[in-house]
Amino acid sequence: MITIFVLKMNYSRQREAILNIMQSGLLDHPTADLVYAKLRKTFKKISLATVYRNLNHLAESNFILKIKTPNMPDRFDYRLEKHHHLVCKNCGKTIDVELRSLRLNAAALEQLTGFKIDANTISIAGTCNDCKTF
C-alpha cells in the first residue's frame, strides 16, 4: 500500500532546525517543550506554538511520528520504520519496542476487536525502571 501525502509546505529555517533536532536524537522521543528549549539557543524569539505547529505538520506529512501519551506531554519520534512504544505512565519516559519478538498478533487483535492497529501506534503503558519505586 502506498500513501501519498500532499501537504503544501514552504521552507522555513525553524522547521529545518526542528527536523535536525529530531534527527540528531533518534532515540530521544522528545516532547515539544524539549524541542522548544533546544531551539531557543538558536532562535531567541521562537514560540512554543511554532514548535507545536511544525511538529504536528511534520507528523501529518509522515516525516516524524507523534506519540500521544496518557496525561503527559506528547512525544515525537524521527524513526519511521515499523516499531512501537512503551510509555511510562508515571514520568512519560518512552522507549522503542519491537513487538515482532513478543509475538503480539496484531492481525488477530484486529480481527477480534474490529480495531485497526496502525503500524506505528501500538503503545503500551507501563512503569519504567526509575519509577518502579514510589
Add this chain to the structure above:
Amino acid sequence: MITIFVLKMNYSRQREAILNIMQSGLLDHPTADLVYAKLRKTFKKISLATVYRNLNHLAESNFILKIKTPNMPDRFDYRLEKHHHLVCKNCGKTIDVELRSLRLNAAALEQLTGFKIDANTISIAGTCNDCKTF
C-alpha cells in the same frame, strides 16, 4: 500477593451513586464527564470536581480502574479482573481485551525493557471501527 488498602473513607451519597453508575455499565468505560451527566439527574448541584475526586479516590482504593487515554478524557472501569484495553486514538472508545489469547508475553516484555507492566494497565492504541474511515 495480597494488597491491603487503608484509605479513610466516609460514606457519601454522591460516591454511592457513582459506584452504582459504574456497576450498572460494566462495559461502558465512561469518562468523568459522562458520569457527571448521569449524576446530575439526581444531584442537581453536584460538581465535576466531586466526580473526579471520587473516581480518583475509588481508583486509588482499587474499587475501580482508571484508564488513562492519550489526549482524551480518562475513562473509568468497574471491572477488576485482569484484563486490558484497546483505546481508539481518534474518539477514545475503549474496549476490553484479553491479552492472554493474544500471546503477548508480558514477562518477556518486562525483561526486555526494564518496564513493569501492571496487571490492569496494558493499553493499546488503535483506531476503532467507527473511526477507520476519515
Add this chain to the structure above:
DNA sequence: CTCTCTGCAAAACGTTTGCAATACT
C-alpha cells in the same frame, strides 16, 4: 502577488486544588 509561516496572546481542554461550608461517624 499569493500563500505559508511566524510570534504573540488568548483560548481551549481535561483535570486538579484551595477554600469555606456541610455531612458523616
Add this chain to the structure above:
DNA sequence: AGTATTGCAAACGTTTTGCAGAGAG
C-alpha cells in the same frame, strides 16, 4: 468534636487558535 466530603471558582499543564506581520515561491 474531629475528619471526610462537598460545591464553587480559580488554577493547572498541555495544546490549539486567531490575528497581523514577515517570509517564501
